[in-house]
């Protein structure tokens with residue numbers, strides 16, 4: 196391993212969207228032009244839905260224009276009221292969905308190895324107002340789905356998973372979207388798998404289908420009846436076309452991310468100032484992110500700034516913690532583990548065509564910046 200850090204000629208971003216072969220995409224465009232059917236359950240949408248249902252081995256799937264609206268619609272479809280127990284270590288979307296639906300988020304602290312909601316602390320937050328648990332599979336690491344379901348069954352709560360990071364993840368061979376009442380996957384450009392923007396819900400109770408369809412289309416159940424105060428969250432034919440193209444390459448993409456992850460893990464091992472994400476053996480990961488924890492906030496912020504000098508862009512994800520957002524007024528000292536992780540976390544560049552030599556050079560540069568050059 197060479198000892199000199201590398202300054203890259205162009206920016207190495209933390210992520211880069213996956214684009215399919217251009218000609219493959221334009222074939223879909225031709226179909227759309229010929230048909231003049233742009234949105235509202237078109238043929239591309241329906242094909243995409245079928246292929247996703249198959250890929251995710253899901254019992255039921257509905258598609259949406261983005262993941263966030265899918266999450267809000269999941270909350271509405273389950274007719275949740277009062278309080279939802281959730282995690283503060285997540286993207287703004289999770290909490291905003293709860294609040295936009297008129298409910299109160301109750302923040303439970305997270306587990307220090309998975310960064311997911313700590314099942315041992317959920318019960319103490321349950322009140323007679325609690326209607327659901329909204330947990331997040333952060334960085335694609337599965338929550339303790341069995342522990343969560345046990346609590347939900349005991350107190351008669353619904354379970355929604357924000358699986359925005361977890362497309363393609365499996366626990367003991369079981370697809371992650373089959374746990375809980377509803378799971379939301381985001382197909383945003385920055386995710387492992389994208390349809391430009393897009394989202395989907397997987398769910399076990401088939402009777403939710405008509406309600407979900409109505410809620411994403413202004414609450415219309417037939418042209419003559421509006422049964423719900425719905426919104427507009429339909430996926431269009433262009434999004435579905437991008438999704439279809441990218442879905443045909445998904446195994447390759449995840450396989451390549453696995454390789455990049457392995458290079459990071461090798462390149463950053465035995466560093467006293469860095470903690471790598473713990474990966475369980477029984478999980479099929481999607482390698483959506485490569486988060487590391489630095490020793491403290493000062494070291495994290497310095498590394499984040501210093502890497503910019505080499506054109507390496509990292510992201511403090513998730514920082515600030517949701518309960519520290521200016522738009523909310525919660526007390527983040529009540530979730531100390533989440534607070535600590537949020538102050539130390541840094542996500543390194545990972546995407547499906549990141550050059551292996553670049554990954555090695557990033558590792559080298561991090562070692563140099565931390566003053567830990569030896570790799571033994």
Ligand SMILES: *Cc1c(COP(=O)(O)O)cnc(C)c1O
Nearest residue numbers: 261262263286288359381382383
């Ligand atoms: C991306 C993301 C969302 C929102 O998904 P969009 O498709 O961008 O609306 C929600 N939750 C988490 C954890 C995310 O990372």
